[in-house]
Amino acid sequence: MTVRLGDSVEAHGRALVLVVASFALAGILFIFELPIAIFPQTDFPRIVILVDNGIAPVDLQMLTVTRPIEETIRIVPGITTIRSVTSRGSTEISVFFRWDVDILNALHLVQGRIAQITPSLPASARFYINRLTFSVFPMIGFSITSATRTAADLWELAYYDIAPRLYRLPGVAETRIVGGRQPEYHVLVDPERLNSYGMPLTKVVDAIRNSNMSAPAGMMQENHRLYLTTVTGLMRERAQIEDTIVDVIKGTPVLVANLAHVVPGERPVYNIVTANGRPAVLVNVLQQSDGNAVEIADAVNRELQEIRKSSPPDIDLSVFYDQSILVRDSISGVTESIVIGFLLSVAVLVVFLKNWRTTVVTSLVIPIATLIAIVFMKLFNMSFNLMTLGGLAASIGVVIDDAIVMVENITVHLSMGQSPAQAARSAIHELTPALIGSTLTPIVVFVPLVFLGGITAVFFRALAMTLVTALLASLFLAIFFTPVLARLILKTPAGPAGTDLERAEQAGEGPLLRWLTARYEATLRWSLEHTGLILAAAGGVLAVSILLYYQLGTGFLPDMDEGAFVLDYIMPPGTSLEETDRVLRHIERFLRETPEIEGYSRRTGARLALAIAEPNTGDFLIKLKRQRKRSLEDVIAELRHKITNSEPAIEVEFPHILEDLVGDLAWSPQPIEIKVYQDDDRVHKQVAREIEEWLPKVQGVVDIVNRTVVIGPAANFRVDLDKAQRAGFGVRDIAELESAILDGELGTPSRSPAWRTWKSSRSRPRSTARTFEIIRS
Numbered sequence: 001m002t003v004r005l006g007d008s009v010e011a012h013g014r015a016l017v018l019v020v021a022s023f024a025l026a027g028i029l030f031i032f033e034l035p036i037a038i039f040p041q042t043d044f045p046r047i048v049i050l051v052d053n054g055i056a057p058v059d060l061q062m063l064t065v066t067r068p069i070e071e072t073i074r075i076v077p078g079i080t081t082i083r084s085v086t087s088r089g090s091t092e093i094s095v096f097f098r099w100d101v102d103i104l105n106a107l108h109l110v111q112g113r114i115a116q117i118t119p120s121l122p123a124s125a126r127f128y129i130n131r132l133t134f135s136v137f138p139m140i141g142f143s144i145t146s147a148t149r150t151a152a153d154l155w156e157l158a159y160y161d162i163a164p165r166l167y168r169l170p171g172v173a174e175t176r177i178v179g180g181r182q183p184e185y186h187v188l189v190d191p192e193r194l195n196s197y198g199m200p201l202t203k204v205v206d207a208i209r210n211s212n213m214s215a216p217a218g219m220m221q222e223n224h225r226l227y228l229t230t231v232t233g234l235m236r237e238r239a240q241i242e243d244t245i246v247d248v249i250k251g252t253p254v255l256v257a258n259l260a261h262v263v264p265g266e267r268p269v270y271n272i273v274t275a276n277g278r279p280a281v282l283v284n285v286l287q288q289s290d291g292n293a294v295e296i297a298d299a300v301n302r303e304l305q306e307i308r309k310s311s312p313p314d315i316d317l318s319v320f321y322d323q324s325i326l327v328r329d330s331i332s333g334v335t336e337s338i339v340i341g342f343l344l345s346v347a348v349l350v351v352f353l354k355n356w357r358t359t360v361v362t363s364l365v366i367p368i369a370t371l372i373a374i375v376f377m378k379l380f381n382m383s384f385n386l387m388t389l390g391g392l393a394a395s396i397g398v399v400i401d402d403a404i405v406m407v408e409n410i411t412v413h414l415s416m417g418q419s420p421a422q423a424a425r426s427a428i429h430e431l432t433p434a435l436i437g438s439t440l441t442p443i444v445v446f447v448p449l450v451f452l453g454g455i456t457a458v459f460f461r462a463l464a465m466t467l468v469t470a471l472l473a474s475l476f477l478a479i480f481f482t483p484v485l486a487r488l489i490l491k492t493p494a495g496p497a498g499t500d501l502e503r504a505e506q507a508g509e510g511p512l513l514r515w516l517t518a519r520y521e522a523t524l525r526w527s528l529e530h531t532g533l534i535l536a537a538a539g540g541v542l543a544v545s546i547l548l549y550y551q552l553g554t555g556f557l558p559d560m561d562e563g564a565f566v567l568d569y570i571m572p573p574g575t576s577l578e579e580t581d582r583v584l585r586h587i588e589r590f591l592r593e594t595p596e597i598e599g600y601s602r603r604t605g606a607r608l609a610l611a612i613a614e615p616n617t618g619d620f621l622i623k624l625k626r627q628r629k630r631s632l633e634d635v636i637a638e639l640r641h642k643i644t645n646s647e648p649a650i651e652v653e654f655p656h657i658l659e660d661l662v663g664d665l666a667w668s669p670q671p672i673e674i675k676v677y678q679d680d681d682r683v684h685k686q687v688a689r690e691i692e693e694w695l696p697k698v699q700g701v702v703d704i705v706n707r708t709v710v711i712g713p714a715a716n717f718r719v720d721l722d723k724a725q726r727a728g729f730g731v732r733d734i735a736e737l738e739s740a741i742l743d744g745e746l747g748t749p750s751r752s753p754a755w756r757t758w759k760s761s762r763s764r765p766r767s768t769a770r771t772f773e774i775i776r777s
Contacts, residue, residue: 005429006429006483007425009428010483016480017485020480020481024372027371030377033378034374035292036292036327037292039385039458041289042134043131046097047095047129048610050091051069051127053122056122056124057714058086061087061088068117069091069093073095078097079096080096081095082096085611087612095110099454135286135289138323139324140300140301140324141284142318142320143282143316144315144316145280151279152182157311159177162307170296175283175284175285178273178606179274179279180273181269183265186265187260187262188262190260193260201737203246207245211235212233216228272577272584273604275320301319318599320600320621321601331389338389341397342367346359355411358407358490360489361403365477365482366400366403372477373466388462392467394467395474399474402482406478409426409427410423410486420486424484435478439471439475446467449464562657563623564622565657566608566620568618568653569620569653571651580615580616583650584602586647590643595628596630597623599622603620607619674691676691717734
């Protein structure tokens with residue numbers, strides 16, 4: 001069979017060269033089309049549902065939002081686990097599926113189930129449903145700060161000017177704006193004036209709400225044209241609000257100006273965002289899942305340069321995170337390794353074979369095999385990332401090994417007097433079974449990685465597929481292409497043909513290789529004569545290897561200096577936003593004093609991840625200088641020491657960005673998870689504390705995380721029904737009044753002027769003496 005294979009290769013040599021050249025040309029073209037990313041792109045089998053329901057109490061949020069959603073989505077097929085976190089006015093539900101589930105179809109089913117129960121959920125609830133991929137983490141984040149402008153001014157600049165310009169860039173999926181304050185108008189109603197007219201606060205709300213609207217009114221045909229008619233009363237100026245008629249009493253209109261003062265204001269938001277120690281608006285740019293991270297980052301950075309030129313001089317735009325830097329460095333490092341490996345292989349061939357013809361034939365196989373692998377990467381919708389490039393780098397050794405074996409055998413037959421065509425046929429006949437066996441051996445080792453499950457499959461499947469493809473390409477080239485190329489380039493040696501096999505084998509070797517071969521023969525002969533000693537040495541090496549195995553650390557990702565890191569923090573439950581901010585400003589001082597830190601951004605009451613956050617939690621994203629004296633780990637160690645010694649009340653963690661990203665996406669629980677069920681809230685919290693104190697006694701337990709979250713204090717007002725009814729109030733009326741006093745009542749939720757009602761009191765602090773609020777954006 002191998003004889004017929006050799007004849008077939010000789011007969012179709014030109015066609016085979018054309019096929020290989022076509023694949024190589026396609027690979028060159030696909031190099032510029034494949035997306036570039038840090039990790040292989042994948043869909044994690046997890047859907048996160050975030051619900052914002054204002055400031056509803058935890059028990060009410062659980063009863064009206066969390067539990068109904070959990071119950072309705074359980075019918076979706078493929079779900080393995082549902083986990084939820086309920087906070088004040090917020091719910092985070094993580095829905096985990098099997099890895100074999102089509103997550104896009106599952107997302108649609110979850111959205112459909114929630115849509116069915118939406119009418120029964122609170123009208124104020126807002127839903128954000130996300131499937132998780134690596135692209136949900138910002139690829140570029142920059143801050144907008146100013147020494148002269150307000151938070152509302154910065155928010156308007158980000159929302160109306162900067163974000164639209166970034167959305168126009170190819171590959172940009174979303175720009176998330178964090179921080180700042182949406183500008184508003186506050187209508188401060190005087191209760192005494194309101195009572196003098198005998199009006200309830202709701203009448204003021206309804207008057208402005210019914211005026212600030214725009215609605216279609218039908219179609220009209222006139223002058224041979226069809227007109228769309230609208231009725232609008234949208235207000236954008238303070239005078240328009242003040243002139244709004246609330247009621248007509250005895251023929252005299254009562255205006256908003258007769259009841260209240262209208263002043264500019266800002267929407268109340270229960271978070272704090274800073275950058276480099278100043279209040280800031282953060283803009284996080286997310287890429288599309290199939291986008292090229294490097295190209296998108298270049299486009300965003302170019303646009304930011306243009307934005308800086310056209311922005312006012314008091315506006316400071318500072319990039320606090322750029323994932324493309326890590327992508328470039330990582331891809332460049334692996335690519336450099338591939339190039340160095342190729343050059344070293346060529347150098348070894350030149351030194352040991354001393355024949356430029358055999359070196360050329362052998363060396364051409366490496367780039368061609370790599371290009372063929374790139375073609376299949378394109379067909380499999382893969383990208384250039386750490387794992388695929390690592391697979392290409394690892395395949396170089398086997399690729400060139402197959403080529404060397406084939407070329408060396410052809411050289412031997414040439415030295416024995418055969419023509420190049422005959423030598424190629426002889427090499428195919430003799431080596432095809434051995435090449436197939438030697439190449440299939442590593443393939444069999446790596447193929448099972450393709451069928452792995454879980455988070456490990458995300459990484460190793462890409463590596464295995466790339467490596468296996470390159471190895472199969474090398475096998476094809478060794479059998480079908482290398483003999484054709486050798487027939488065209490290699491020549492029969494001058495002089496009489498040799499018949500001795502050993503002399504023929506040495507004919508293609510350089511002096512250095514012949515010397516090494518002689519030394520190897522002597523060493524091998526000595527080893528065969530001292531079998532017991534060799535086996536004992538091998539056993540000693542095995543024992544030392546086992547001992548070192550247990551001394552090595554473990555981790556999912558290798559340690560790398562990413563040039564940035566995350567500082568997660570949590571203050572004691574119930575800590576106010578102001579107290580948390582006070583502690584964090586002390587920590588910010590440590591950051592500014594650290595010479596290696598280039599910049600940072602801070603979120604309090606918000607998170608980088610898709611998760612809810614209390615006012616006592618948040619994170620920093622810290623960027624280090626590229627040129628620095630200390631490593632990332634040294635900087636972290638110093639900061640950890642300063643923070644723990646100066647602020648013992650705060651708990652901090654310093655995850656690397658990539659580790660934090662993978663952890664947020666997979667949300668894998670610890671190896672052992674203990675759940676405590678009890679209707680009495682106090683009982684299960686006490687039991688959880690007792691378990692937490694006992695677990696360190698168990699051998700092997702290292703880290704313990706108690707996920708019992710204390711939401712914080714609450715003030716509950718119980719209505720005296722008799723007194724309320726005598727005063728003409730119901731429970732709903734009192735609830736609306738209290739809401740108006742504290743947080744306001746939203747009037748019209750739109751980007752045009754909208755309203756939120758506030759009830760003032762002369763005895764309350766000035767910060768809460770607001771009665772009515774109009775949002776303008």
